[in-house]
Amino acid sequence: MPLVPRPGLDRIQPYQPGQRPIGGGGPGVKLSANESALGPSPKAMAAYADAAGVIERYPDANAVGIRQALADRYGLKVENILMGIGSDELLSALVRTYAGAGDEVLYPTATFPMYRIYALSTGADIVQAPDAGYRADVDALLAAVTERTKVVIVANPNNPTGTYLPADEMARLRDGLRDDILLIIDAAYAEYVTKTDYDAGIALVDGTDNTVMTRTFSKVHGMASLRIGWCYAHADIVSLVGRIRSPFNVSSAGQAAGIAALVDKTHEDTVVAHTAKWHGIATQRLSALGLEITGTEGNFVCVGFPDEDGKRAKDADAFLRKSDIITRGMAGFGLPKHLRVTIGTDEEMEVCIDAIEAFVRAW
Ligand SMILES: Cc1ncc(COP(=O)(O)O)c(C=O)c1O
CATH class of the missing domain: 3.90.1150.10 (Aspartate Aminotransferase, domain 1)
Incomplete structure (x- = not known):
């Protein structure tokens, strides 16, 4: 056979x-x-080079130092932060945690193609809602929800269109979704946004227990080859996703470089x-x-x-x-x-x- x-x-x-x-x-x-x-940051490169002498040891599996640095930088609680092998690992693990065969993963039309791969690899079906003027359309997303919808993913700002949903629109999306649907806000490009009506997702995560914000060190921090991402979510989500992530997912040198990058504003x-x-x-x-x-x-x-x-x-x-x-x-x-x-x-x-x-x- x-x-x-x-x-x-x-x-x-x-x-x-x-x-x-x-x-x-x-x-x-x-x-x-x-x-x-x-x-x-030159400081991140120096921290990375300093870590070169200890590559025989496994990294801190809980990545306490870099999670604390993120908590300090953004005013968050450490227990709500989880690190990943790029935000890619976290997006994949989040979808796997909440969707499976027979479920639907919903996202806009012109967006990051990995969402399709994460969804299909769990056995879930994908549903794409039409965009409006190259932007995610909250009404179209809500109209595309079915009983089978388990996860909604919105890149904000969106890759590749460079459009974004203002905070009130994202909140309207969350309000319109059932409580048993996970909303993932993929904020890989958050640091570049200067618009005052934008929120990367922190406020919405704080106010709900079914919303996740994912972030990355690959973009503004220029560390794509080190593969470091993080997410911010309710502690229950962090705990569940933490069970299926790889145990030593961020290298020691990566953790050191990330901490240095965060303080080099x-x-x-x-x-x-x-x-x-x-x-x-x-x-x-x-x-x-x-x-x-x-x-x-x-x-x-x-x-x-x-x-x-x-x-x-x-x-x-x-x-x-x-x-x-x-x-x-x-x-x-x-x-x-x-x-x-x-x-x-x-x-x-x-x-x-x-x-x-x-x-x-x-x-
Ligand atoms: C919207 C979006 N999400 C996630 C990622 C993945 O980033 P990472 O390097 O953190 O895995 C990218 C990378 O291009 C992206 O454009």
Whole structure:
């Protein structure tokens, strides 16, 4: 008898990570994975290097130091914080904790493709509610809820559109969901948001026992290769998810670097200011070409191209690749007419925007 995998796995295509420059033909610019243009805090790098002498020991399984540093930084209780191998591990574990075969996991249409993989891998079905103007639509999400809905996931701000739900809209979503539905607010890009009507999710988690906020050190803290994420939730959720996570999921060096990153607010502010500056410049220069920019938040801009021969997003992608400039086609994220450009360094942004301008001017 052949091995029979769990139902649902045949519907999963492996995640396609952002590609790297191949070398030759241009400067080699990687703007495909929403990594930090400015890298980590020098203090985080020093803490990481300091930890190099003790790699024979398992890390602190409870990651007390970094959880305490997060609690101090954001005014939270340590028992409500759980660390993960990136926020990826936590998103996966949360879905596995609350959804299984026969259940539904609901999320918006144009969003982070890993939600699909987490849901299908538990045997659950996925339901996607239509967006409104590239933004999650609370009414559409609520209308898509069925008796089988167990988990709702909203990236806020959303990758790839850069749109966000203000705090009152997210609260309206929570209010409209049954109490037995877990709401996951994936706030991977929270630190970049400057809008005053935004809340990363802390207030909603505080006021409910069925809401989780996930966060990451991969974006504003520039530590994507260390794989450190965290979530903030009611202690019962933390306890349940804590049972199925990997025991030593954050390395000692990662914990040390994360603690150092959290206290280096100056570096974080520099990253946020650099990102805002280039978000503004990219939006202004690309909009002036008649291209559509879908949102205002995050460390990326999502650019819409015309649906005409030679002008499509895939044509722009091919044009940029000739100069070894690697952005990300968004077909796999539900937006086939768009490219997502991660905010890079000053030089990378000049090169990339110049190239897109050259592409459009040749039409
Ligand atoms: C919306 C969103 N959520 C989660 C993640 C995963 O981040 P991490 O590196 O913490 O696993 C990403 C990474 O790009 C993301 O864009």
